[in-house]
Amino acid sequence: MISLARLNSNTFMSNWRWIRLLAVIAVGSLIVSCKKEQVEPYKKWGFSKPDYFPEPVYNFDNNKQTFQKFTLGRELFYDPFLSSDGTVSCASCHANSHAFAGHNTALSPGVNNLLGTRNSPSIANMAWSPSFMWDGGINHIEVMPIAPLTNPVEMNETLANIIAKLQQSEKYKKLFKEAYGTEDVTDQRVLKALTQYMMMIVSNNSKYDQVKHGEATFTDAEQQGYELFQQKCSQCHTEPLFTDYSFRNNGLDQSFSDGGRFLITQNENDKGKFKVPSLRNVALTYPYMHDGRYYTLNDVLNHYATGVQHSSTLDPLLENGIPLPGNEKTLLIAFLNTLSDYHLMTDFWLAEPKH
Ligand code: HEC
Ligand code: HEC
Structure with missing residues (x-):
């Protein structure tokens, strides 16, 4: 009887200890996970190639x-x-x-x-x-x-x-x-x-990337803009990096006030050619072009539609400009906006270190 009571009280004690221990662990891990949530960066540190990107040049x-x-x-x-x-x-x-x-x-x-x-x-x-x-x-x-x-x-x-x-x-x-x-x-x-x-x-976490991963879907306007982009822009602004890294004259100048690629090669055929810029984050990185002459994407599209200047080195693809009738400019801009990567701008690892 006595021994039974002892046993019971012992069991009770050890149960109670267990409950306390579990409570401490639970509260502890709650604190850790709250803390983690505050500082946990969205991606792990270290370079990794996004699966649908080509092999990087740098190793x-x-x-x-x-x-x-x-x-x-x-x-x-x-x-x-x-x-x-x-x-x-x-x-x-x-x-x-x-x-x-x-x-x-x-x-x-x-x-x-x-x-x-x-x-x-x-x-x-x-x-x-x-x-x-x-x-x-x-x-x-x-x-x-x-x-x-x-x-x-x-x-x-x-x-x-x-x-x-x-x-x-x-x-x-x-x-x-x-x-x-x-x-x-x-x-x-x-x-x-x-x-x-x-x-x-x-930069690989824009809406465009999320769509590629099946984690988001384009709106109708974005989808139509994407299709227009593939027809009219992607020869030079090639996915997934939105540039083919070639040097081209997209018809900004006839006078070649900045010689561009010519300054490096001294080849007449390179006058007024510049590296095709990536369009990732383009909605955020205005003004545009090598000299920052255009402040809005609408200005850029007006250039392609009606402003292309003819010269000896103009890219053959732009011989007739890029006609963008009806609401095509609006649709293209809807697509270009999906290239903004807000995660990049708040990335924990890349931000200015706090001391
Ligand atoms: C005063 C502004 C300014 C500062 C400061 C500056 N940059 Fe730049 N950076 C530029 C400009 C303008 C260009 C384009 C130059 C050109 O094409 O002639 C450029 C180009 C680059 C490019 C090439 C981008 C490409 O697409 O080809 C890299 C990389 C770069 N900078 C890195 C750096 C680093 C690293 C530092 C600090 C050591 C730095 N920059 C400081 C203005 C700046
Ligand atoms: C023939 C190749 C070619 C085609 C086609 C082309 N671009 Fe470009 N794009 C360029 C080049 C080259 C530049 C840089 C020119 C410069 O600054 O001198 C450029 C610059 C831009 C810029 C400025 C980016 C920045 O960061 O300054 C935007 C925006 C742009 N293009 C959008 C488009 C869109 C949208 C289309 C389709 C309607 C398109 N481009 C079609 C070659 C092309």
Whole structure:
């Protein structure tokens, strides 16, 4: 009897302990999951090729991807300390809030508010780009940062000065050590780290992408716009990256005031040709064209419909412009709006680090 009572009370005690333990676990995991929800980024860190994208041009063979190098690259990308007067960072002209293009101005100011001659393009999906700049003047992403870092109207600094500045910084000493094992700052380390960050800027979560994955459906207008796009635009703005990376003259100028590809090749046939820009996030990255001359998509479509200028290098596809009768412009714009990737702009990993 006594032993039975003891047994019962023991069982009761151990049950009670279990209940308490379970309660603690439940509350604990609730806290963890709430916390997780606050900080959990929408995608995991690390470069991965979206399944319907082609193989990227860049590979990490000579720049093994690590979180520490990426973190260093992100720090450098957002740091105006790299510019000669400490006012301009890469992000000044390639802002995550603007799909990594400029701040919706035709030209983006560099140090001392100086302006260049070309519009800041979005730098999303650079891993797939075989060449860089509107004229393709740079053919490797790892040397790409040298141009803005040293351009007098952009960041106006010398590599030697940048290295000297970074070498004196306690913050960067630590970051270089974490990334590369020693505190040494070299131009290679700077350029490779910046590349690691840029390669992670992958835009593949627009409504268009969700439709590709069967997670969303186009409205009737978007679907009709998509079909028009495939007939009239995709020869040059080829899916899924919305560019074929070729250089073409789409009829903006007869005078070739900016020689474009000609400045690189000195070939007469390249006058006025520019790299076909990707149209991913195009609704967000106005103004448009290499000089930012058009502020709205409607202006762009009016150009193709009735404004194409004839010249010796005009693309043969645009000989008669692109007629867009009736409501075709409205339908095309409905489709182009589905290329906006709002996840990219709020991506946890790509955002400016908070200290
Ligand atoms: C003052 C504005 C400005 C700053 C600062 C700037 N860029 Fe740019 N970026 C541009 C412009 C303008 C272009 C196009 C230049 C051209 O085609 O002549 C460009 C082009 C690029 C491209 C090529 C894009 C393509 O589609 O070909 C990459 C990549 C790039 N920048 C990365 C960077 C990095 C990395 C930094 C920082 C080290 C940086 N930029 C700083 C304005 C800027
Ligand atoms: C023959 C090739 C070709 C065709 C066809 C073509 N484009 Fe383009 N597109 C270009 C080139 C080249 C540029 C860049 C020109 C420049 O800046 O000098 C461009 C630029 C653009 C831009 C500006 C993007 C930016 O970021 O500045 C938009 C928007 C655009 N095209 C939309 C369209 C649409 C919509 C169609 C179909 C109605 C179309 N294009 C058909 C070659 C083409």
